[in-house]
Amino acid sequence: MFDKTYRQRLEADLAQWEADGVIAPAAAASIRHALPPLSPGINIAVVVGIVGGLLIAAAFLAFVAAHWTEIARLLRFSILLAGMVVSGGLGAWFAATGRDVLADLCASIGVIIFGAGIALVGQMYHLGDDFAGGMLLWSSGAFAAAALTGSRGALAVALVAACIWTCMRVYDAPDNLHLPFVLVWLIAAALAFAWNSRVAAHLVALAAIPWWVATSLRFDFHGDQPSFVLANGAALLFGAGLAISAAPSPRAQRLGSVLSIYGAFSLAVAAFLEVTTVDDLVRLRTDTTAAQPPWAVVCGVAGVALALASAGLTRRSGEILAACAIGLVLLAAPLWPASAGGEPWFAYAALLCAMLCLVVSGVLDDVRPRIAAGWLGIGGVIAGITWAVKGSLLRRSVFLAVSGIIAVVFASVLNRLLPRAAR
Template sequence: MFDRNYRQRLEADLAQWEADGVIAPAAAASIRNVLPPLSSGINIAVVVAIVGGLLIAAAFLAFVAAHWTELARLLRFAILIAGMIVAGGLGAWFAHTQRPVLADLCAGIGAIIFGAGIALVGQMYHLGGDFAGGMLLWSIGALAAAPLTGSRGALAVGLAAACIWSCMRVYDTPDALHLPFAVVWLVAAGLALAWNSRVAAHLVALAVLPWWIVAALGFGFDNPQPSFVLADGAALLFGGGLAIAAVPSQRALRFGGVLSAYGAFSLAVVAVLEVTTVDDIFRIEPGSATAQPLWAIMCGIAGAILAFASAGITKRMGEAFAGCAIALVLVAAPLWWASRAGEPWLAYAALLCAMLGLVVSGMLDAVRPRIVAGWLGIAGVIAGITWVVKGSLLRRSAFLAAAGVIAVAFATVLDRALSRTDE
């Protein structure tokens, strides 16, 4: 809540209210006094120091790589250990001198050196070729360093290594869902909640995306339709984020808000993918039913239920519209299958209504990411309908015109409802 942008807006509002006579100067001074001090941001000196540190690290690695074959094995191992010790020592010194950004950078570099050590030791001693196991070991080490140092950089390294590990396991066994990644992700999510860090929340939200994409593309079930599976993942991420944000806790509000923002954008991207890839790149054949595995369908339904549950807890109409948007995107999958003999106009209508509901949801709750995601989704879906639909242009124009009339009628009804609420 007390971030730099908020404080700037608050300071401008206090000055304006004081000038207009809304509050007394003493009241404005009291408000300023109770606010906590702002943490030092990243200034020019810190940026230059980061670039310099990265250049020195790159020069060190290049020098070692150039003379690697000339060095004895024991010396190579000592260099790796020394690199981690130096990175940790510098990080501790920066933390002691109140330079958290540089301390975080050192911890992240130490985690990277740890991963390089795993690879190079395996190469030196001709260990087994289980690269996925090495990535898991790297991820465990980085994630262990993250809570010890409070480093977001180490958390990022650990999550990146975990994503690579999971992708490699899915490649090895494409017909099985790689659930162990969920354990690593939950540990990282717990750290993000404990730290109450927006940066950590962004890292956790980003980490789940490649895992779900690989799961959607890697399954070998009959007649796969990845966009439907991706829709289930977006629904769970969006609805789960809304449900977490509904918990009466500042930590949960921040973490859930970030997750729901990524879920909203994912839902918009999936809506566009459904329009542009179904029956074009990936086709639904007769007998394929919903073209989704049961676990994915259950995840999508759980996301919709969580969104509506959040609306019931918070009493916000915007979250109810978000739940409707999720449900409509999920409903598009069976509508597509039912319309495989002709153009799936009902599916197109469901996706357009879903993106419109996303915009309305963001406006009612004053959440900008939902608004932006909804508008991008509307633009993408309309563009997809215009260019992908086969057959007469007259049908396309008639469909879009009918959708526009319905949207205007919905706007009129919504405006009257909001006016009555204001009264």
């Protein structure tokens, strides 16, 4: 949870507890005194300064591009180098005066100019047309700047360039897994861990998705189902996030919680895609087999194992249900070809149960994003089942009605078994 939101909720709770006589005024004052000061937020002046800096950077690049052919080569290179030096110098000055947001912005502008310099110098000296290699060079420089300055913006630029690089490599060599990106991603995750930054954790979690999407789409040419490959990736991201957040380190807990949130939403999206793509609502392939590459299956199994390991460490019943949700989504893949002669009712049931487990898991662990992901998954799976192309709509309505009755009965049983405080 964000610090400011937490402070507001804590302040309201302290005021209520003090009014109810639960704690003494001296105890409430002691709690407030023990809290560290909040970091300064982004005010209107900082926002205007950020917009102004971006406009200046855009004007600089547009001016250089407009007069590129009229400027001598050495002067072109000098202009690009001066842009990086000026942005770095301003960033150092802002950092020394405590204006961290503006310092981060200057570092981001510097790495953007660095990327523009790679493209323009390559065009100027007619270097090789390996665009993906240029993206890797840009990403490497941005990573170096991020590591040296702690700039979240530079990390974002580095990850965007790295994602473009890996997508291009996957397109150029569809028969091989592009594993070098995994090493790059781990470096970014290490930076997010070292910084203990939630923003960096969000960037790292987002960067994992393009690699899985590009990799799963390339397997479409081999008769594999992309949605099943994506489900394995979501399982690994979800399970690994839960396992990392189970560590005693606050840094690991922050990073793991963010990864698990993105994993939960990715799992819900994968469940929706399984229904809509396998049942031909959206046609992605012509093969009727629901094959999966072995390495992807291993990733999915590892996600389930990591989620169970996390549940064993934290003793949270919600994480056991999260592991069940992951396993049920993965189980839907082998259930589909088993129902090749008709509609895959067992696969539908597995996906609905998986999303219900995800919702209940979030409720038990009090993790609202997990609850939201589960509800979105339930809505997506029901919509996919209802609007699937093949099969009888009447049979589907009966299936949904029976599923609803089972869910109501299950809710009644839980209501009797759980203590009143946990309901």
